[in-house]
Amino acid sequence: MNKSNLDEKQMIEFRDVQKYYGDYHALRGISASIREGEFFSLLGPSGCGKTTLLRTIAGFEDISSGAVLIDQGDMRDVPANKRPTNMVFQSYAIFPHLTVAENVAFGLRRDPRTKAEKQKLVDETLAMVGLSGYGTRAAHALSGGQRQRVALARALILKPKVLLLDEPMSALDRKIREQMQVELIKLQRELGITFVLVTHDQEEALVMSDRIAVMFEGEIAQLDDPEELYRRPKSRRVAEFIGEMNFLPTDVIGESQGKIQIEVAGLGRAQIEPGQVSAGMGAEPAVGFRPETMTILLDEAATQDREAAGTIAEVVYYGDMTYYDVRLDGVERTVRLSMRNLFGRPVLEVGMRARIAWSEGALILFR
Amino acid sequence: MKFSGLRTYAVLYLLFLYAPIVLLPVFAFNSGTVVSFPLQGFTTDWFAQMAANTTLRRALTNSLIIGGSAAVLSTVLAMFAARASARYRFRGKAPVMGFIMLPLVLPEIMIGGSLLIVLLAMGVKLSILTVILGHVLIATPYAITILSTAFSSLDPSLEEAAYDLGETKWSTFRRVTLPLVLPAIISSMLISFTISMDEFIIAFFLAGNEPTLPTYIYSQLRFPKAIPVILALGTCLVVASIALLTLAEYIRRRGLAKTGAKDSGGFL
Ligand SMILES: Nc1ncnc2c1ncn2[C@@H]1O[C@H](COP(=O)(O)OP(=O)(O)OP(=O)(O)O)[C@@H](O)[C@H]1O
Numbered sequence A: 001m002n003k004s005n006l007d008e009k010q011m012i013e014f015r016d017v018q019k020y021y022g023d024y025h026a027l028r029g030i031s032a033s034i035r036e037g038e039f040f041s042l043l044g045p046s047g048c049g050k051t052t053l054l055r056t057i058a059g060f061e062d063i064s065s066g067a068v069l070i071d072q073g074d075m076r077d078v079p080a081n082k083r084p085t086n087m088v089f090q091s092y093a094i095f096p097h098l099t100v101a102e103n104v105a106f107g108l109r110r111d112p113r114t115k116a117e118k119q120k121l122v123d124e125t126l127a128m129v130g131l132s133g134y135g136t137r138a139a140h141a142l143s144g145g146q147r148q149r150v151a152l153a154r155a156l157i158l159k160p161k162v163l164l165l166d167e168p169m170s171a172l173d174r175k176i177r178e179q180m181q182v183e184l185i186k187l188q189r190e191l192g193i194t195f196v197l198v199t200h201d202q203e204e205a206l207v208m209s210d211r212i213a214v215m216f217e218g219e220i221a222q223l224d225d226p227e228e229l230y231r232r233p234k235s236r237r238v239a240e241f242i243g244e245m246n247f248l249p250t251d252v253i254g255e256s257q258g259k260i261q262i263e264v265a266g267l268g269r270a271q272i273e274p275g276q277v278s279a280g281m282g283a284e285p286a287v288g289f290r291p292e293t294m295t296i297l298l299d300e301a302a303t304q305d306r307e308a309a310g311t312i313a314e315v316v317y318y319g320d321m322t323y324y325d326v327r328l329d330g331v332e333r334t335v336r337l338s339m340r341n342l343f344g345r346p347v348l349e350v351g352m353r354a355r356i357a358w359s360e361g362a363l364i365l366f367r
Numbered sequence B: 001m002k003f004s005g006l007r008t009y010a011v012l013y014l015l016f017l018y019a020p021i022v023l024l025p026v027f028a029f030n031s032g033t034v035v036s037f038p039l040q041g042f043t044t045d046w047f048a049q050m051a052a053n054t055t056l057r058r059a060l061t062n063s064l065i066i067g068g069s070a071a072v073l074s075t076v077l078a079m080f081a082a083r084a085s086a087r088y089r090f091r092g093k094a095p096v097m098g099f100i101m102l103p104l105v106l107p108e109i110m111i112g113g114s115l116l117i118v119l120l121a122m123g124v125k126l127s128i129l130t131v132i133l134g135h136v137l138i139a140t141p142y143a144i145t146i147l148s149t150a151f152s153s154l155d156p157s158l159e160e161a162a163y164d165l166g167e168t169k170w171s172t173f174r175r176v177t178l179p180l181v182l183p184a185i186i187s188s189m190l191i192s193f194t195i196s197m198d199e200f201i202i203a204f205f206l207a208g209n210e211p212t213l214p215t216y217i218y219s220q221l222r223f224p225k226a227i228p229v230i231l232a233l234g235t236c237l238v239v240a241s242i243a244l245l246t247l248a249e250y251i252r253r254r255g256l257a258k259t260g261a262k263d264s265g266g267f268l
């Protein structure tokens, strides 16, 4: 991730963007900005308004109120064909009656350059996306991955200030998807163009993005870089959506000397920093922690950390990792832990007793 | 054979359907003036007489003009309707579309009759223009049916992509939409043309003194002497129809091959 060399210039700014479809409130006051040259993702469950928000940048969707700015310019009266953005569609929208080269050159029609110069540009762009020599192929005879490359080339050849991608990887199978993810990151870094990606796949967002906006029901719930989002989710809902998180019911006992005293079911009493507190869902207070922040202690191993005990209820073996569901003593709760399968470390079995090491610093209190 | 009953039925059915059409050329080249077996001898006289007949030529010209105009007009109108119904949701869409499709089920004699009354009341002079009007009315629903399928199977993001790449709404239509729906447009024009070419009732009501092919043929059937000429004309029409259909199918298949779309049935 290239946050170190980002300057802070804003490329896109949403100012209290509202969007209604009839009575349906699809975007509920989006205010955010996207920096120049960053890889930005809109992440959220189906129907939360990601595509709608992306389409307000492209100019395909009129907004009901608020403003969308691109490169400091208000886009209110700028139609999609005049905006400095280009889009890679979910279906790729490759023109089936044209060849690959004609598809890529589609947007160059009004370009004043000579035919030879355009041809050279098309060849360079095809090479950039790894499709050298495919120019004369019929576009409808390509595989999914190749279509996506054509869609990318067709958009990037116009050197847009912003490239918009609506779930570009969802139609690809896993292997090609992972390969395309890496290629997209590389491409974005080389070109320095601002990328805005829509995805409902949290893993994809974490892998690719400089920053992620997590959306629920037409609102941005949290906008942060992937690490912050994973480590410090601002609400229980975000925590549940990004990665995996265990929750245990908790009583808040009090505060003293800037620390918060809590009593966590199954873990016992703990002290946490004010920075470890997030807004909950209005429900009961709970403590959350990620599976990898706790370890099962093997044999007589000692720990500096706090200890808890339980029984292994389920084992899920992934090759490099094993997930354990552990039923904590004294409470009817199971928590999921993950352990790297380091060389020489045994895989435990269901029914075995387990001692668990945990630390106060890894807890997040939702209330 | 288990299905032999069905097979006999199918063969008889096809025979019944097409045997009369096969008889057309047989008698068109028969030198006898009476349409009956045994055949007399070979002649091309009837075709020569047909070509020399000025009223028939006039009827043919009229029918071609009416058919061509009706084909273009109804296809253009249907394109607007089909695209709107495929792309947009709007208030009253269902009743509006239903209204446009209504001539499909209305008896033509009602359409022809009521159009005649209205046109006369308005003081419009009957001519081939009024026939074109009537034919556009009845051909448009067929054109819409064909074009709707084409427009709604078009991925909406194709048009958005072209617009996004800097084209205007109009040039998007020209560079993307039109080439992709062209096979359907050609089908629609051919069907509309065919409907207009053999339409009788409306042409009979609205043409005034102008003959069209069907009304001319009808008027000649009263004269036994004219029948071999009509058969010659019929032969020409059958040949022309087969040629047109073959052309349409060829264009349709070429369009499919070019865009790699799946073949989902056609004329042939
Ligand atoms: N043209 C439209 N008319 C009416 N409602 C719409 C329209 N487009 C989207 N919506 C509604 O707005 C909401 C947000 O849609 P949007 O397509 O932005 O969701 P999304 O987050 O992209 O979801 P997905 O992951 O399923 O693509 C949905 O509930 C959808 O039904």
Ligand SMILES: [Mg+2]
Binding pocket: A050, A051, A052
């Ligand atoms: Mg979407």
